[in-house]
Amino acid sequence: MGGSFVLHRIGVATATIVAIVMLNFVLFRLMPGSPERVILHGTPRVTPELLEATRERWGLNDPLFPDQFVKYVSATVQGDLGYSFVARGQTVTAVLGQRIWPTILLFGLGEIVAIAVGLALGAYSGWRRGGVIDYIGNGVSLLLYATPYFLLGMVLLLLFGVALRWFPTFGMTTAGASYDGPLDALADLGLHLALPLATVALGLIGQYAIVMRSSIVETLSEDYITTARAMGLRDGRILRAHAVPNALLPTVSLVAINLGYVVAGAITVEVVFNWPGLGTLTVEALQARDYPVLQGVFLLLSISVVLANLLADLVYGLLDPRVRT
Amino acid sequence: MRSSFRARLARILAASALALAAGAPAAVQTTAADPLILRAGTDQDLQVLNPFSSILVVDFEVFTLNYDLLLNFGADLEPVAGFADDWDASADGLTWTFHIREGMKWSDGTPATSADALYTFQLILDATERSNASEEGFYLGAGYLEGYHTNAGVIAASAPDPQTLVVETEFASQLLLQAYVPILPKHIWSEYSLDEIGSAEGAEPFLNEPPVVGTGPYVAVEWKPGEFIRFARNPEYWGERGAADEVILLTFESADTMVQALKTGGVDYVRGIQPEQFEALQSEPDIAVVEGISNGYSEIAFNTYSRGAIPGGGASTTALQDPAFRDALAWAVDQERLVEVTLGGHGAPGDTNVPPYHTRWHVTPDRPRTFDLEEAKRRLDAAGYPLDGEGRRLDNEGKPIVLRVTWPDSEAEHAIDAQLIQEWWSSIGVGVDAYVTEEGKLLEDLLPPEGGGLANFDIELWGWVGDPDPTSLLNVLRSEEIGSFSDSFWENDRYDELFLLQRAEADEATRLGYIAEMQNLFYDEAPYIILYYDAELHAYRTDKFDGWSLQPSEGGTPLFGYGSIGYTKLTDANAEPTPGPTATTGPSAEPTPAPSGDGGTGGTDQSTLVVAVVVLVGIGAVAIFLLRRRSGSTEEE
Numbered sequence: 024m025g026g027s028f029v030l031h032r033i034g035v036a037t038a039t040i041v042a043i044v045m046l047n048f049v050l051f052r053l054m055p056g057s058p059e060r061v062i063l064h065g066t067p068r069v070t071p072e073l074l075e076a077t078r079e080r081w082g083l084n085d086p087l088f089p090d091q092f093v094k095y096v097s098a099t100v101q102g103d104l105g106y107s108f109v110a111r112g113q114t115v116t117a118v119l120g121q122r123i124w125p126t127i128l129l130f131g132l133g134e135i136v137a138i139a140v141g142l143a144l145g146a147y148s149g150w151r152r153g154g155v156i157d158y159i160g161n162g163v164s165l166l167l168y169a170t171p172y173f174l175l176g177m178v179l180l181l182l183f184g185v186a187l188r189w190f191p192t193f194g195m196t197t198a199g200a201s202y203d204g205p206l207d208a209l210a211d212l213g214l215h216l217a218l219p220l221a222t223v224a225l226g227l228i229g230q231y232a233i234v235m236r237s238s239i240v241e242t243l244s245e246d247y248i249t250t251a252r253a254m255g256l257r258d259g260r261i262l263r264a265h266a267v268p269n270a271l272l273p274t275v276s277l278v279a280i281n282l283g284y285v286v287a288g289a290i291t292v293e294v295v296f297n298w299p300g301l302g303t304l305t306v307e308a309l310q311a312r313d314y315p316v317l318q319g320v321f322l323l324l325s326i327s328v329v330l331a332n333l334l335a336d337l338v339y340g341l342l343d344p345r346v347r348t
Numbered sequence: 349m350r351s352s353f354r355a356r357l358a359r360i361l362a363a364s365a366l367a368l369a370a371g372a373p374a375a376v377q378t379t380a381a382d383p384l385i386l387r388a389g390t391d392q393d394l395q396v397l398n399p400f401s402s403i404l405v406v407d408f409e410v411f412t413l414n415y416d417l418l419l420n421f422g423a424d425l426e427p428v429a430g431f432a433d434d435w436d437a438s439a440d441g442l443t444w445t446f447h448i449r450e451g452m453k454w455s456d457g458t459p460a461t462s463a464d465a466l467y468t469f470q471l472i473l474d475a476t477e478r479s480n481a482s483e484e485g486f487y488l489g490a491g492y493l494e495g496y497h498t499n500a501g502v503i504a505a506s507a508p509d510p511q512t513l514v515v516e517t518e519f520a521s522q523l524l525l526q527a528y529v530p531i532l533p534k535h536i537w538s539e540y541s542l543d544e545i546g547s548a549e550g551a552e553p554f555l556n557e558p559p560v561v562g563t564g565p566y567v568a569v570e571w572k573p574g575e576f577i578r579f580a581r582n583p584e585y586w587g588e589r590g591a592a593d594e595v596i597l598l599t600f601e602s603a604d605t606m607v608q609a610l611k612t613g614g615v616d617y618v619r620g621i622q623p624e625q626f627e628a629l630q631s632e633p634d635i636a637v638v639e640g641i642s643n644g645y646s647e648i649a650f651n652t653y654s655r656g657a658i659p660g661g662g663a664s665t666t667a668l669q670d671p672a673f674r675d676a677l678a679w680a681v682d683q684e685r686l687v688e689v690t691l692g693g694h695g696a697p698g699d700t701n702v703p704p705y706h707t708r709w710h711v712t713p714d715r716p717r718t719f720d721l722e723e724a725k726r727r728l729d730a731a732g733y734p735l736d737g738e739g740r741r742l743d744n745e746g747k748p749i750v751l752r753v754t755w756p757d758s759e760a761e762h763a764i765d766a767q768l769i770q771e772w773w774s775s776i777g778v779g780v781d782a783y784v785t786e787e788g789k790l791l792e793d794l795l796p797p798e799g800g801g802l803a804n805f806d807i808e809l810w811g812w813v814g815d816p817d818p819t820s821l822l823n824v825l826r827s828e829e830i831g832s833f834s835d836s837f838w839e840n841d842r843y844d845e846l847f848l849l850q851r852a853e854a855d856e857a858t859r860l861g862y863i864a865e866m867q868n869l870f871y872d873e874a875p876y877i878i879l880y881y882d883a884e885l886h887a888y889r890t891d892k893f894d895g896w897s898l899q900p901s902e903g904g905t906p907l908f909g910y911g912s913i914g915y916t917k918l919t920d921a922n923a924e925p926t927p928g929p930t931a932t933t934g935p936s937a938e939p940t941p942a943p944s945g946d947g948g949t950g951g952t953d954q955s956t957l958v959v960a961v962v963v964l965v966g967i968g969a970v971a972i973f974l975l976r977r978r979s980g981s982t983e984e985e
Binding site for chain 2: 118121177181185188191193195199293294295296297306307312
């Protein structure tokens, strides 16, 4: 039953998110340094009276359960993640809101390019196993897969940014630039996007091509491929109509799960190119001990992994009816 | 259904790729009237425009660009004309009269008068009064600026006429002339309450977002938190004009990326680079490096808490309360080697708590120590810390001494210091248990009972950074600071007395005598061992701006010193030699259109083409793939 399958998956995802929200509550209280210290970070003269007043004001003298827990959960549900320590006076949701779009742009485009190129390369390599394309493609894929993002990013930066001067090496736009029109602005963005986008895409291409290749190779030994061959279908037709759709299944889950790791992967690429997204925000927050922001990033990251998994399950269900039981 | 969706997606993608490609060739056209932009990179976050929230060096840089101090800092940190252009003290030194410059205007055209200065002084007086009246204290934002007025003894201010500000002080002191407090525009700030300005809990904080109204040489016109703050020339500025039409301060999370940006000309100045990057930049064309001395130090702080045992906390041995024991340990620290290994040679071995940066106040100790392990052993023996059969030093209770040495995780280089210290001290029989502590936790561990903590540590490695006047660095070791700033809990009546004497002393020679005695007391008793004075490593491009001047003129840096003087001295390196100053007709303070052909993207037309091609190929691949899938599946249906 399709309906109950979907409901079940959504139920599991919801339960996971609830568990994450609760874990977030516990983590904040397990952190080194008591919360009132963290709240007062930066205040030079801390008297016992000030500490006590702060504890009172933040409800830290209330029992952990149920009082503090209920307050925390109801605030989180309403999207109230508290205030950033560093961006004084700004809410965590506002800070996250400013920084999420650059990350989505960078990794969204990166995923699209990587899916297109990676899957095509993997499918072709698997199909022409042992051929020149497979030989080179597989080697390059392995190399890209094994290279950490920051290294790949630095190499691209030094080559195309510093040595050849083709692209700017940092930021999302030229600071202080004004544009003749939207296309002008878009071109500036495109130039800044090129190197980080290439880094993300190349890193993912390796991964996708390898999985797609092995999946195709496996599929080729299936009976229905032999049958298709026996029917006299053309090679390209067999690949596109029979091999690829079946081989896509493991790749789909890989891609979907990868979507969830956008923030995690963002950190190194964004730091290398000073891209103003969630990755650089995480590093800033870590260095400045901005715990509310870190808590917010953690929540966002966990929820995106859960949602991506849910998406993978649902897409899988669509592609392969056998799963829907 | 599925395939028609794919086809639509493919068409959209193809169309947007075309649009991008069509737009690209028109991309970067630079006009002749490009403003000259100075871009300076820093490793610190740009999160603050309200001066009272300032904590980091860059925060202070931001507000001294926006605003004048009552008196600014000169090339050698001496008081020079700022918001006031003349000043005078009464015979008893208790009343200061400041003359406010005539005809001066805020960047929005409003006249700037003594009413603005009075407003600023009164704001801090109100905050201090409120802090004294309440048990829990009250701080204006981060609480770092009030001290400049309270330490100068400010008790009242008045403005008898628009050009005169009169300040009454509790004691005679020169400190008011060095107050790091910006004079704020009353017509803007008086609309906000003390709670809003001070970001008090529960109040909507006043962030002072752009466009900022100031009297400084540049005013903030655009702010992208975590990215950059852009400043435009203040058209009303009264002082010397630097060549830059705009100043942009940028944040970098990675020092490598920042250094690469300097190489490509993406930024013109960088602060906060590593020793190895410093070495590498020395051979780059059109780049100059500068090694300034830091107004601060890194230290070993001993837990000397002597007001009784702390149940569940405190130091592991009473030996730490003994000056002779601390002195002996100091003989077993090779500072030259620490500078070599930890700082890569960029820095100087430390001695007193007033760094040599303060050329007028620093003294070398009368009884200096050297690195001498044998001498250290002799002194430990003489002070009554004998060795046991296993070669371990015993304290007065006959317990082997094993010292817990820790440092904050934010200062990773102290791990190297700790390792070396462990080697040296174990060779004289003193055990060391070295470990890193999360900064937030360490801040808590360092608090004595007076501050609501347990002082649960033996030795910590950390550092302090000072002001143009040594008062704040001297203050850290006062016994009155036990419970707030003091992290060694050292108590010395003479030192405390001298602190008050020097603070209230108008005569420089007499004051130096007090400060010299304080430094010697500090050095001999060794509540801290000053490990080293770190260096400030900066680098800048020489092909765009000229006139880089150091502050202080010996051992200083061009920017990120004290105040905005470095920015006002810059000249255009590519200017035709013309008789007049380069930029007397600056653009307005409004966000100026600033197309920038100087963003370091040489050969932009070519690169535009390349990016268009890359994106086009990527998107085209998706489109073709999806379209072919579509045709495949229709064939099947």
